[in-house]
Amino acid sequence: MSNKNLKYLTGPFSANNPVIVQILGICSALAVTVQLKPAIVMALSVTAVTAFANLVMSLLRNGLPSRIRIIVQLVVIATLVILVDQVLKAFVYDVSKQLSVYVGLIITNCIVMGRVEAFALGNGPWASFLDGIGNGLGYGLILVVIAFFRELFGAGTLYGFRVIPESWYIAEGGFYSNNGLMLFPPMALILCGCIIWVHRSKNKDLQEK
Amino acid sequence: MNKNSNLYIVIYSTVMVVVVATLLAVAALALKSRQDANILNEKKEAILASLSLTGQNYDEVIDAFVVNEKGEKIEGQDPIQLLFDLPTAFAEHTLPVFQAQDGRIVVPVSGVGLWGPMWGYVALEKDMNTISGIVLDHAGETPGLGAEVATPKHQAMYKGKTIFEGEEFVSVTLRKGGAKDPKHEVDAISGGTKTSDGVTAMLKTSLGAYLPLLKVSAVAPCCEACAEATECETNKVENNE
Numbered sequence: 001m002s003n004k005n006l007k008y009l010t011g012p013f014s015a016n017n018p019v020i021v022q023i024l025g026i027c028s029a030l031a032v033t034v035q036l037k038p039a040i041v042m043a044l045s046v047t048a049v050t051a052f053a054n055l056v057m058s059l060l061r062n063g064l065p066s067r068i069r070i071i072v073q074l075v076v077i078a079t080l081v082i083l084v085d086q087v088l089k090a091f092v093y094d095v096s097k098q099l100s101v102y103v104g105l106i107i108t109n110c111i112v113m114g115r116v117e118a119f120a121l122g123n124g125p126w127a128s129f130l131d132g133i134g135n136g137l138g139y140g141l142i143l144v145v146i147a148f149f150r151e152l153f154g155a156g157t158l159y160g161f162r163v164i165p166e167s168w169y170i171a172e173g174g175f176y177s178n179n180g181l182m183l184f185p186p187m188a189l190i191l192c193g194c195i196i197w198v199h200r201s202k203n204k205d206l207q208e209k
Numbered sequence: 210m211n212k213n214s215n216l217y218i219v220i221y222s223t224v225m226v227v228v229v230a231t232l233l234a235v236a237a238l239a240l241k242s243r244q245d246a247n248i249l250n251e252k253k254e255a256i257l258a259s260l261s262l263t264g265q266n267y268d269e270v271i272d273a274f275v276v277n278e279k280g281e282k283i284e285g286q287d288p289i290q291l292l293f294d295l296p297t298a299f300a301e302h303t304l305p306v307f308q309a310q311d312g313r314i315v316v317p318v319s320g321v322g323l324w325g326p327m328w329g330y331v332a333l334e335k336d337m338n339t340i341s342g343i344v345l346d347h348a349g350e351t352p353g354l355g356a357e358v359a360t361p362k363h364q365a366m367y368k369g370k371t372i373f374e375g376e377e378f379v380s381v382t383l384r385k386g387g388a389k390d391p392k393h394e395v396d397a398i399s400g401g402t403k404t405s406d407g408v409t410a411m412l413k414t415s416l417g418a419y420l421p422l423l424k425v426s427a428v429a430p431c432c433e434a435c436a437e438a439t440e441c442e443t444n445k446v447e448n449n450e
């Protein structure tokens with residue numbers, strides 16, 4: 001893999017992260033981060049959809065009438081999302097149940113269309129495919145970090161396993177109580193803001209003058 | 210060729226739609242049998258789970274039949290197929306019942322939560338009063354909040370609760386702030402009040418539909434409840450059939 005291609009893949013992890021730098025896909029980052037498991041499966045599903053949407057649109061880009069390009073993008077993305085949903089239902093039924101409505105929500109994820117518009121329509125299929133994977137994983141990285149804090153402090157568990165012992169809770173005679181605010185969407189936004197704050201203070205070139 | 214001419218756009222979009230439609234139709238048809246098998250299997254597993262018989266062979270341990278609103282057995286309906294559209298099954302008074310070899314029965318329940326449908330399976334002991342186990346599921350309740358009704362932790366609270374107070378049907382209520390009545394109440398989900406209310410309503414209406422069946426099927430401990438010993442004898446005889 002050439003250096004340029006590698007950059008397409010790894011750029012979105014930090015310097016060009018879709019959530020905390022491009023500020024895309026915030027809406028679903030709020031919805032699916034209450035627990036780690038849906039966040040991880042959502043991240044993988046979005047990665048698959050972004051990668052293949054980029055690939056298909058990059059292949060179609062030369063014959064695409066620009067007047068209907070948004071509609072074509074929507075059709076391609078919606079098709080991929082339905083395929084992902086069908087495959088999950090057929091082969092990993094329990095995971096598909098866990099995700100329920102979120103799979104359908106991938107269609108509305110701004111990252112997918114954002115990358116198709118901004119990258120796939122102007123670049124070759126292989127580079128577009130890598131860009132899609134990179135952006136999907138970059139999005140997933142933020143989801144996992146946010147879900148980690150929300151599940152840990154909101155429910156005292158991680159990936160469904162109990163981390164904070166039952167005996168610490170007030171109900172059991174202890175001193176600890178879960179933070180209910182963690183379970184609500186505003187907290188995801190606050191956490192996301194904190195991540196952006198830390199990220200920008202480490203990456204001086206991202207700071208606006 | 211002008212890529213923005215009307216003719217090109219019409220042809221382009223027609224071809225695209227046909228290709229996409231074919232692709233989706235093929236995928237849906239190819240995966241349908243697998244998906245249906247998954248759903249069917251899940252329902253059987255849920256019935257076994259409510260009886261704490263997970264891992265056993267459904268066909269060997271469960272005897273399924275259908276009753277009408279009077280609790281009489283009716284023929285010509287597949288109990289498992291009725292589970293696929295429970296609201297209709299309840300509306301048409303075709304009520305599926307799943308009986309375990311040890312005499313316990315499982316009845317399906319169906320209702321609505323905050324965001325969409327909820328359903329579940331309630332296993333009752335032979336007295337048709339004590340809850341032996343429960344499995345609840347939902348289509349889209351909020352993870353971490355309403356969706357907690359589907360967790361083993363929440364469902365464990367129902368075990369041993371009774372749905373009758375003497376002769377009167379009281380169902381089981383999810384009480385906000387914690388259960389007060391140890392016999393007929395469990396803790397509601399904090400942050401999931403609407404979902405909890407949905408479960409309360411679901412149990413009341415769905416179990417209510419089975420009342421005639423529960424009353425004729427009840428055995429043994431009913432002797433405490435029903436005053437006349439003769440009635441109890443008849444019940445026993447019926448159950449032995």
